Amino acid sequence: MKLDFSSLDALAAGLTDLPAIDHKAAEAAQARQAELTKPPGSLGRLEELAIFMAGWQGAARPRIDGAQALVFAGNHGICAQGVNPFPQEVTAAMVANFNAGGAAINQLCRVAGAEMLVVALDLDRPTRDFTQGPAMDEAEALDALRQGAEAVDTNASVLILGEMGIGNSTVAAALAHGVLGGKAEDWVGRGTGAVGDVLTKKRDVVRDGVARHAGLSPLGLLAALGGREQAAIAGAVLAARAARIPVMLDGFICTASTVPLWAIDPELLGHCLVAHRSAEGGHAKMLEAMGKRPILDLGMALGEGSGAAVALSVLRHALAMHDGMATFSEAGIG
Numbered sequence: 001m002k003l004d005f006s007s008l009d010a011l012a013a014g015l016t017d018l019p020a021i022d023h024k025a026a027e028a029a030q031a032r033q034a035e036l037t038k039p040p041g042s043l044g045r046l047e048e049l050a051i052f053m054a055g056w057q058g059a060a061r062p063r064i065d066g067a068q069a070l071v072f073a074g075n076h077g078i079c080a081q082g083v084n085p086f087p088q089e090v091t092a093a094m095v096a097n098f099n100a101g102g103a104a105i106n107q108l109c110r111v112a113g114a115e116m117l118v119v120a121l122d123l124d125r126p127t128r129d130f131t132q133g134p135a136m137d138e139a140e141a142l143d144a145l146r147q148g149a150e151a152v153d154t155n156a157s158v159l160i161l162g163e164m165g166i167g168n169s170t171v172a173a174a175l176a177h178g179v180l181g182g183k184a185e186d187w188v189g190r191g192t193g194a195v196g197d198v199l200t201k202k203r204d205v206v207r208d209g210v211a212r213h214a215g216l217s218p219l220g221l222l223a224a225l226g227g228r229e230q231a232a233i234a235g236a237v238l239a240a241r242a243a244r245i246p247v248m249l250d251g252f253i254c255t256a257s258t259v260p261l262w263a264i265d266p267e268l269l270g271h272c273l274v275a276h277r278s279a280e281g282g283h284a285k286m287l288e289a290m291g292k293r294p295i296l297d298l299g300m301a302l303g304e305g306s307g308a309a310v311a312l313s314v315l316r317h318a319l320a321m322h323d324g325m326a327t328f329s330e331a332g333i334g
Contacts, residue, residue: 001242003235008219011238012264018241021055021270029054032061035327045295049273049315050322051114056246056271057157061323067114067312068156070236071098071105073303074228075126075322076167077135078209080112083170083202088126091166095120098164104302106164108309113316114160119151121228130209131173134224141223141231150237152243159240160248160275160312162305163229163257169280170202172256174225176282178210178220179259180289187194189252189281218260226257233257241271248308248315251278255286262290273315276300276307 002016004303011328029051034040041047053062071096075088097103098118109116127135136144152159165171173187180187184207188199215222222231234257240247248257249272262270269290276296277284287294295311330334 002012003242005142008141008217008223011142011145012219013219015238015264015268017269019244022058023055025058025060026051026055028060029062029322032322033240035329036325037328037331038325038331040329043321046314046321049295049318052273053246053315053319056244058244063321063323064157064316064319066153066156067112067158067160068153069105069114069116069160069162069165069305069309070151071116071118071162072121072229072232073118073123073164074121074168074172075165076227076328077121077127078131078170078205079126079167080129081131081201081205083198083205084167085198088166091164092120092123094164095123104306105304105309108306112309112312114309114312115293117151119147119232121147121232125156127227127265130225130262131205131212134213135225135226136231138187138223140227141219144228144231145235148232149239151232152236152239152245154243154245156245157314158246158248158315159236160250160305160308161233161236161254162250162308163253165227165229168227168229168253168333171225171227171230172205172253173202173282174206174209175221175230175256175259176262176286177206177262177292178213178221178225180286184210186285187282218263222260230257233259237261237269243267243273248275248311249273249274250275250305250308251303252280252283252286253303254305254308255283255292259286259290265303266291274312278307
């Protein structure tokens with residue numbers, strides 16, 4: 001199906017017709033698991049992952065023929081408030097590092113077997129300071145959502161998502177606070193190293209920004225509080241769903257980018273796995289609120305899609321086990 005980017009309301013209204021999981025394929029995969037040469041449930045989450053992939057691929061024996069990794073990068077007007085210890089020029093420098101193959105995500109994608117694409121979103125034109133007004137107007141938010149959707153390779157078997165953007169842990173905290181409620185301090189963490197007065201400032205601007213934009217729709221909050229990379233991640237998630245591609249979300253910032261979609265309907269993230277529990281404060285609380293269980297917990301907080309790339313290797317192991325193991329009858333057991 002085609003997503004409607006004519007307005008935020010039109011986009012939200014069209015999300016009721018997205019494809020659903022294939023329950024018959026999932027049931028067939030579950031039946032195969034019961035026949036494999038192992039005690040039932042002995043491979044734990046690996047079994048669940050294989051069944052999940054079967055349901056979204058519509059095949060009892062799913063495979064990963066191609067994996068795509070998308071890393072979206074953006075800059076943020078909220079940095080004018082002094083919420084980050086590094087200048088925004090670092091965003092462009094890291095994008096250059098990604099493109100040169102020198103970042104952590106490059107190495108992890110190479111090992112996990114994912115084709116990586118970096119999408120830089122108007123780095124020379126940061127969003128606006130959300131304590132003074134909306135970070136993006138509707139047209140800007142729709143453009144970022146559309147760019148995220150158009151970046152998705154619809155031939156991929158699985159999509160992993162990541163981000164880069166100085167200041168975007170503040171943006172993520174604001175999205176979580178705006179959609180999930182609680183207090184600003186529930187969601188604000190150290191990010192790239194905020195301590196002392198900088199950390200206090202982060203809490204203050206998140207509190208003030210959320211109060212300023214209270215009462216908006218979920219996609220309205222994405223525009224008012226989010227960044228271009230957050231909107232692009234949300235657009236990519238929706239395009240993947242339209243193409244029945246399972247998605248692997250990275251940590252705190254990537255998950256927060258999908259919170260507005262979850263607020264429209266939690267089932268919009270039914271095709272999404274959360275790769276890992278970030279060490280960034282607030283991610284565990286976010287996952288609890290959304291009912292999402294991460295695959296890994298390695299104390300990571302880098303971003304870039306790094307945790308998702310590591311979890312992709314786990315997903316490959318799950319499918320290799322599911323497809324390659326002999327059944328009891330094939331092995332002549334029992």
